[in-house]
Each structure stands twice: as structure tokens, then as C-alpha cells.
Amino acid sequence: MAEESTVYDVAIVGYGPAGVTAGIYAARKNLNTLLIGDLPGGEVRNSGDIENWPGDGETNGNDLADKLIKHLDTHKDQVEVLTDKVSKIAKNDTVFTLETEGGKAFQSKTVIYTTGRHPRMLGVPGEEDFKNKGVTYCATCDAPLFPDKEVAVIGGGNTGAEAVIMLQKIAKKIYLLHNEDTLLADPVLVKNFENDPKVEIIYNTKTTKIEGDMLVSSLTYEDNDGKENKLDVQGIFVTIGAIPNTDPVKDLVTLDKTGVIPADRYAKTEVEGFFAAGDVTDIRDAQIVVAAGHGCSAALSAGDYLSRQAA
Amino acid sequence: MANVTIYTTPTCGYCRATKDFFKENKVEYSEIDVSQDQDKAREMVEKSGQMGVPVIDVDGEIVVGFDQNKLSEKLGITS
Numbered sequence: 383m384a385e386e387s388t389v390y391d392v393a394i395v396g397y398g399p400a401g402v403t404a405g406i407y408a409a410r411k412n413l414n415t416l417l418i419g420d421l422p423g424g425e426v427r428n429s430g431d432i433e434n435w436p437g438d439g440e441t442n443g444n445d446l447a448d449k450l451i452k453h454l455d456t457h458k459d460q461v462e463v464l465t466d467k468v469s470k471i472a473k474n475d476t477v478f479t480l481e482t483e484g485g486k487a488f489q490s491k492t493v494i495y496t497t498g499r500h501p502r503m504l505g506v507p508g509e510e511d512f513k514n515k516g517v518t519y520c521a522t523c524d525a526p527l528f529p530d531k532e533v534a535v536i537g538g539g540n541t542g543a544e545a546v547i548m549l550q551k552i553a554k555k556i557y558l559l560h561n562e563d564t565l566l567a568d569p570v571l572v573k574n575f576e577n578d579p580k581v582e583i584i585y586n587t588k589t590t591k592i593e594g595d596m597l598v599s600s601l602t603y604e605d606n607d608g609k610e611n612k613l614d615v616q617g618i619f620v621t622i623g624a625i626p627n628t629d630p631v632k633d634l635v636t637l638d639k640t641g642v643i644p645a646d647r648y649a650k651t652e653v654e655g656f657f658a659a660g661d662v663t664d665i666r667d668a669q670i671v672v673a674a675g676h677g678c679s680a681a682l683s684a685g686d687y688l689s690r691q692a693a
Numbered sequence: 694m695a696n697v698t699i700y701t702t703p704t705c706g707y708c709r710a711t712k713d714f715f716k717e718n719k720v721e722y723s724e725i726d727v728s729q730d731q732d733k734a735r736e737m738v739e740k741s742g743q744m745g746v747p748v749i750d751v752d753g754e755i756v757v758g759f760d761q762n763k764l765s766e767k768l769g770i771t772s
Contacts, residue, residue, distance in 0.1 A: 421759070422713065427706025444709050465714070465761055484762060514745035514757075526702040526728030527744055597744065 384464040389489045390416045392684050393480055395468045395630070396496030398424020399670050400660030400677035402450040404494045407681035409457035413688065416488055417454070418480065420467040423447025425498050425661075426670055430522040430544055435670055443522060446670070470630050471495070473653065476691070491691070492684040495631060495643065495658040496677055499624035499668070504536065508592030509620075516598025517618045521545035524617075530554045533617035534601050536589055542621035543567035546581060547574050549619075555580055557613055559587040559603060592618060626662045638664055649680030657683050695768055697722035700737040700748040707759040708747040714761060718770050722749075 392408045394401045397419020408415045421427060429443030438446070454461060466484040471493060473479075480488045501519035503509055509517055518524040521535075525548040533553045535545045538560030549556050556575075558565075563585045565572055575581040586606040593600050602612045626642045635653050638644050645651050645663035659665075659680040660673035697715070699722050701708035715722050727734040727746065741748045741755050749756040751767045765771070 420761075421707065422710050423706065427709065429706075430704060442704070443706055444704070447706065447709075514743035516744065518745065520705075523702065523705040523707065523746060524744070526704065527734060527746070529728070529731070597738075 384416055384418075384462045384486070384488065386487055386489075388414070388416075389477060389491060390414050391490070391688055392416070392492050392494060392681070393418070393478065393488060393490035394494045394496065395419070395471070395480070396424060396498060396660070396662075397422050397451075397463070397465075398426055398496060398498055398660065398673065399450060400424075400496035400498075400673040400680070401494070402454045403674040403677035404496065404659060404681040404684075405454045405461045405463075406457060407678050408494075408684065409454075409460035411681070411685045412460065413681075413685060415461040416464065416490065417461055418464045418466050418468050418482060418488075420465060422451050422465065424496075426450070428520050428522045429670075430548060432670070468497075468630050471634055471656075473634060473656070476655070478655065492655045492657065492687060494649070494677070494680045494684055495656065495662060496660045496673070496680070497627035497630075498661040498673075499626050501620065502623045502625050504589055504592075504620055504622065506589055506591050508594070508598075512592055512594055512598045512618075515596070516594060516616055517592060517620065519620050521548050521619050521621070524619075525549050525552055528553050528617040531616040532614060533557070533619065534559060534613055534615045535619045535621060536587075536601075537620065537622035538562075538565035538567055538583070539621065539623070540567050540571060542619070543571035543575075545619045545621055547571065550575055550578060550580065553580070553617070556582070557615065558583045559589065560585055561587060624661070624668075628662060631656075640664075645676075647676075647679065648683045649676055650683055655684075655687055694721065695752050696750075697752075697768070698725060698750040699723075700725050700727050700733065700746055700750075702726065702728045702746050705746050711747050711749065711759045711764070714759070714764065718768070720768055720770075 391413040394417040532555040587603040649657040657680040659676035
């Protein structure tokens with residue numbers, strides 16, 4: 383039971399691969415640990431097929447997330463897990479206080495912040511109105527809702543390419559819109575659909591508006607010549623990058639100009655006792671295995687910091 | 694015992710998290726896979742006014758998404 387009267391050794395914010403790995407390492411150092419996260423397994427859950435987690439060959443988001451949770455659960459005597467969302471973190475002298483959306487408050491000597499990122503919105507008229515009414519940011523979650531429909535995927539990076547691949551088996555027609563003249567996605571992914579007559583890749587597009595009635599019915603974009611083009615689509619998958627979840631710590635730590643938390647390879651930040659790992663940091667590679675490794679370093683750094691305090 | 698129905702798609706992570714939450718709290722529920730049943734998909738959109746999964750129907754009251762606080766409240770679960 384997560385106790386509000388305890389001063390924990392480590393409070394981990396985030397329940398993804400970085401947070402879970404930090405939890406496992408903290409437990410093995412016998413540190414009194416609290417982990418707070420709103421989605422068990424983190425963004426990994428929404429990953430669809432995963433073929434680059436070393437040791438697993440082919441797996442998928444849900445299975446990998448379950449494995450991570452199960453492993454952390456073997457340390458439940460040392461790590462209290464609370465499904466909730468941290469809304470604010472502050473530092474008072476040598477203790478951090480964490481407030482949650484569920485109305486609770488906790489204290490800890492150190493914090494390991496691993497909250498990852500959330501999908502970036504287009505910021506065009508109609509997007510908010512049709513969110514979950516045809517506009518979605520999670521192909522893994524929602525691709526199955528569009529059988530035999532015409533859909534658009536906006537953003538030609540790896541996430542967009544993976545969305546197209548998921549949709550190939552489901553939708554009738556897929557438009558992949560990208561704002562440059564070459565896709566960013568890995569060639570190994572693009573190979574899956576570059577010759578598929580169902581998939582039309584449109585380059586140099588700038589989405590200008592989304593329209594519909596009860597549900598989405600069209601998307602309008604500007605091409606390089608400034609001409610407006612309209613596509614009749616019943617689903618729009620927005621995969622244009624992600625924004626770090628840093629609201630709870632914006633008064634605690636300085637963010638860099640892209641909004642991430644600068645952290646070194648040991649997960650140390652400018653704030654003593656506050657460590658950050660994974661996608662929420664300025665890590666170059668937003669990959670599951672990198673997040674896990676960074677989470678490990680964060681726990682070891684926290685352990686090291688605590689033993690110096692005791693000395 | 695509340696009548697709980699959850700509308701899901703097979704790959705949706707939040708759906709899985711919601712079902713795990715039900716299991717941990719011994720909540721009985723029935724599941725409808727809307728990727729397999731267009732009529733049920735329509736029913737879900739009508740009930741919730743939107744297309745996102747999961748949608749949970751607790752005795753006729755609708756919760757959209759893995760909203761642990763709301764679900765705990767409606768199911769009488771205290772943490």
C-alpha cells in the first residue's frame with residue numbers, strides 16, 4: 383500500500399520500460415521504492431509489432447508490457463506500485479514531494495522521472511472536434527476500427543510507416559502524407575507498402591483542415607504549389623512526432639529548447655537527487671531498449687546518491 | 694454486482710490495461726471485440742459519441758478510456 387507518511391528512498395514516475403527497469407534495480411539495492419504511472423507498461427503497450435527488443439525476436443507491445451510488469455511485480459515487497467498520474471513535483475530542501483491527480487501526496491529522497499512523450503497534434507481546424515471521431519494518434523489501438531474504409535496517415539516517419547503496414551490488412555485505401563519530398567521511415571518498413579496499389583504516398587503536403595459531420599469525412603492539404611487538395615477519408619492517423627510529458631516538473635528543472643529534460647548517460651540532471659531516463663530526456667534514440675538501459679543507470683545513480691547522503 | 698461490458702480491439706493497450714484492472718479487482722465483465730463486429734462498433738459509437746476504445750458500459754453508464762478513477766468510483770473500488 384503506497385503510504386503518504388513514508389519518505390521513500392526512490393520515487394519513480396512512469397510505468398514504462400525505463401521506470402520498470404529502474405524499479406527492478408532499485409529493488410535489488412533494497413531501496414524503499416514507490417512507482418507511480420498511469421498506464422502499466424507505458425507507451426510500449428501501444429507499439430504493435432516489436433522486432434528489435436533483443437532476445438525476443440518477434441513480440442508485440444502488449445506481450446512485452448506484460449512481461450515488464452510481471453518482472454517488476456516479483457519485487458513487490460520492495461516496490462509499491464500505484465496506478466495514478468503525478469501532477470506536480472517539488473523539492474523542499476532534501477526531500478521531493480509528489481502530488482497526484484488522484485489527490486494523493488508522497489515524499490521521497492530521490493525521484494526518477496520516466497514519463498515519456500505524448501503524440502504531437504497537427505494544430506489544424508477540425509482536429510479537436512474530430513478527435514476520436516475519426517482522428518486518432520494510435521494506429522495500434524484504432525486501425526481495426528476502419529475496415530474497408532479510406533484513411534490517411536499523416537507523417538512519414540517510422541510510426542507512420544508502421545501505421546500504414548497495420549492498415550494495409552484492414553483499410554480499402556491509404557494515403558500517406560509527408561511534409562517533405564522523402565520519407566523519414568526506415569527502408570525496411572517502406573518496402574512493405576511502396577508497391578501496394580492500395581497505398582498512395584503524397585509528398586510535400588501541409589494539412590490545413592479536417593472536416594466531417596458526426597464523424598470525419600475529409601482532409602484538406604496544401605501541396606508545394608500552394609494548391610488545396612481534398613481527400614475523402616473516414617479515418618486520419620496523426621503520426622508527426624511526440625512531445626515530452628514534462629508539465630509536473632516545469633518549475634523544478636530547466637528544459638532544453640525542444641522541451642525535453644537534459645540528462646546525462648547516468649540519468650543525472652541539473653537538480654541533485656532528481657534523475658530522468660528514457661524518452662522524456664534529450665536521449666538521442668527513443669527506443670525501448672535504450673529507455674530500459676537508461677532506467678537502469680538512473681536507479682544506480684539514485685542508489686549512489688543516497689549512500690553518499692548517509693555517509 | 695454491476696453489469697460491465699467493455700468494447701475493445703485486439704491490439705489496444707489501454708483495453709488490456711483496463712481488463713487487467715478488472716481482473717485485479719475481481720470485476721466480472723463481458724468483452725465485445727468491435728474489430729470483428731461492425732454492428733457492435735456502431736453501437737459503441739452511439740453509446741459513447743466517439744470511436745476510441747476502450748469504452749466501458751457499467752450498468753448503462755459509459756466510461757471512455759482507461760479512466761481508473763471513474764471506474765473505481767462506479768464499481769465501488771477503494772484503492
